[in-house]
Amino acid sequence: MAATRNRRAGVEDLWWKTVRQPDGSPERVRSKLYDTGKRWRVRYVDDRGRELTKRFDRKVDAQQWLDIVVSSQVTGNYVDPVRGKITFASFYREWSSRQVWVPGTLQAMNLAADGVTFGDVTMADLRPSHLETWVKAMQVKPLAPGTIRTRFNNVRSVLRAARRDKVLAHDPSENITLPRRRRAEAAMVIPTPEEVGALLRAADEDFDAFVGLCAFVGLRLGEAAALQVGDVDFLRREIHVKRQVQRANGHAVEIRAPKYGSERTVPAPDGLLKLVSIHVAKWRPGDDPTRWLFPGEGQHPWHQNSVGYRWRKTRASVGLDTLHLHDLRHFYASGLIAASCDVVTVQKALGHSSPTVTLNTYAHLWPDASDRTRNAADALFRSSTESTAYPLRTESPK
Structure with a gap:
């Protein structure tokens, strides 16, 4: 194994060198490179122990450039000059080949990285303006x-990897303004209990249990489809979510771990268990116990296509197209919140990766400070006015 070079740096004069005379005194003489090419050469050792050089016409320029390099090494902002010359697209292909991703993640990352407008820009030349142009192009689309x-967050993960790998000095995606999302309450549709009941009654006999699993334990489509009979614990009144069904590239059916690693055990109501x-x-x-609760063709359970057909048929029959x-799933979450379940309880039941995800999605359903203040004042009002010793005047004066 080759020895690692110590980090060092300096500026050398290539046109002149110092030699020792017979009497030991030093004397400056012309070198073989005198008057050939640029006079001043910067030499330094990078973080990987490689010696790199760069030549300049003036010493002051060489020294200033070296000062920047040394400072960046000290502060951690050093950029590999060789690696920095590769394009975004090239870096992504190299980096993504080393990542441990499920097919769905790979597909989403490729979609984002292949869609940027700066794929042929070298990493060292990336600027926030490149990111802004790309975001604007997506908005115009x-x-x-x-x-x-x-997609922005997926590409940002690539840039952060480049930053760690000394390919970028700074993350150009910082402080980029993104289009504002609509408020969750405006976009979210929560069916009423009457509508859910109508869907259950209208569903085919082999599909009503699937509708119930989505509505009363909040399972995602892929999670409900991947249930095995042994995942339903009738004695403990629990349902164990251990896997999900996904279609890779829209064709092959795959059984994977639940989204975001959200394996969980969900308490089930008696009516659903029946x-x-x-x-x-x-x-x-x-x-x-390993037989599929909703078997499909061959060895696979139902998937997005088979469930989608049954769902469209069911909703159309009750006029909820x-x-x-x-x-x-929103219906289930809203029911838990209405029953005063806290954020962590709702998070665990839904299989969210963190309470933040739950709040970002359903915060508008929890009572706010005004609601709590109003309810508390209502309680005070009732306790103060229900006294028979001091009855409240309820009639307006004539």
């Missing part, structure tokens, strides 16, 4: 604000 934010037990008895009898299956 037009893409939804949420989609723009997702609905599921009827489904198992009629459609999935047997002793194998614009309702999405995911809206049943």
Whole structure:
């Protein structure tokens, strides 16, 4: 293994050198490079132990450039001059090949990275203006604000990796203004209990349990489709979410870990457990706990296409053509919040990665300070006016 060079730096005069005379005295004489090329050469050792050089016509320019390099090494802002010359697209291809991603993440990252308007720009030349131009192009396309934010964050993860790898001195994506998203309460649709009841009654006999799992334990489509009979614990009244169904590239059916690693155990209401037990008895009898609760073709369970067909048929039969299956998850979350469940409880039930995700999605459903103040004042008012000793005058003066 080669020894690592110590970090050092300096400016050398290539035209003149110092030699020792026979009497030991030093004397400056012309070198073989005299009057050839640039006179001053900067030499320094980078963070990887490689010696790099750069030549200048004037000593003052060489010294100023070296000072910047040394300062950047000390502050951690050093950029590899060789690596900094590769383009964004080239760096992404190299970096992404080393990442441990599931197919869905790879597809989303490729979609974002391939869609930038600065793919052929070298990393060292990237500026915030490049990011702003790209964001504006996505808005003009037009893409939804949420989609723009997702793609921006994916590309930003690439730039942060380049920063760690000494390819970028600074992250050019900092302080970039993104299109504002609509308020969650304006975009979110929450079906009423009457509508959910109508959907359950209208669903085919092999589909009503699926609707119930989405509405009363808040499962995502892929999570409900990937349930096995053994995941339903009728004794403890729990449902275990251990996997999800995904379609890779829109074709192959894959069984993966739940989104964001959200394996969880969800308490199930008795009515839902009864609905599921009827489904198992009629459609999935047997002793194998690993059999799919909703079997599809071959060895696979239902997936997005098979569920989507049944859902569109069900909602159309009750006149709810614009309702999405995911809206049943909102119905479940709103019910937990209305029952005064705290943020962490709702987070764990929904399988969110953090309470922040839950708040970002459902904060508008929790009572705010005004609601709490009003309710507290109401309680004070009732306790103060219900006294029989001092009855409250309720009639207006004539």
